Amino acid sequence: MRKAVILLSGGLDSATILAVAKNDGFECYAMSFSYGQRHKIELLSAGKTAGRIGVAEHVTVEFDLSKWGGSALTSKDIAVPKNAAAHEINDSSAITAPITYVPARNTIFLSFAVAWAETIGAKDIFIGVNSVDYSGYPDCRPEFIASFAESARLGTRAADEGWRFEIHAPLQNLDKADIIRLGMSLGVDYSLTHSCYDPAPSGAPCGKCDSCVLRANGFAEAGISDPVLADIR
Helix, strand or coil: CEEEEEEEEHHHHHHHHHHHHCCCCEEEEEEEECCCCCCCHHHHHHHHHHHHCCEEEEEEEEECCCHHHCCCCCCCCCCCCCCCHHHHHHHCCCCCCCCCCCCCCHHHEEEEHHHHHHCCCCCCECCCCCCCCCCCHHHHHHHHHHHHHHHHHHCCHHHHHHCCCCEECCCCCCCHHHHHHHHCCCCCHHHEEECCCCCCCCCCCCCCHHHHHHHHHHHHHHHHCCCCCCCCC
16 A cells, blocks of 8 residues: 555645545555644644544644744734635735745645655655635645655655655645535545634634635535534624
C-alpha cells in the first residue's frame, strides 16, 4: 500500500481530500498545524475527522506565525472580514490577496509535508487547495503547486534517486457544491468539520466570515443541509 501525507486542517476541503486519498487506496498519514491561528479549534475537528475516516498516524506540528501577524487569521489587531456575498468572495479579478491570506502558509505546510513524506518513504502528498471557489490566495493556484513539486524534487534525495513527489490537489477545479457532493459520496461526516475564521469562544461558527459564506453557499447549491451551520442561519 502506497503511503501518502494528507494536509488535514479540520475543514470541509481537507476532510474531503482525506476521504479521496483513503478511497484511492493510500495508507494515510495526516498532518495538521497549530500555527497561531485564531481558529485553532479547527484542530479538534481535524482529530475527529482523522479518527472517523482512519489514518495510520496523525501529527500536529506547532509553530507560531502570530509572532509577526500580517493576516486576520494570525493577528488580533486585524478584523476578519464579514458579510460579503459569495460572488464577491469568488471574484477572480481581485488584484491583491485578501487580508485572510496568511503569508507563505501553504509553502510552509507543504515543506513540513515533504519532510515527513521523505522520512516515511511516501512520494504522495494531498492538499485541499481550490481555484474555483476563489479566495484570492496565491498559494492555492495550480502554478504554485506545480512549482513547489519541482522544488521538492530538487531539494530532496529525489533529485539524486530519479523520482519525484506527486502533490495531489483533487479539489483544484471543483466548486464547493461539487466538493460536498464528492465528500458525501465517500461518506464524509461534515458535522465533524470546522470552517469558520472567527469562531466564538465556545467554538460556534460566526456564519458571516468568507469561509462560512462559501461553505453555506456550497451546501445550498448542493441541496444538502449543512450539519454545522444549519442552526445559526
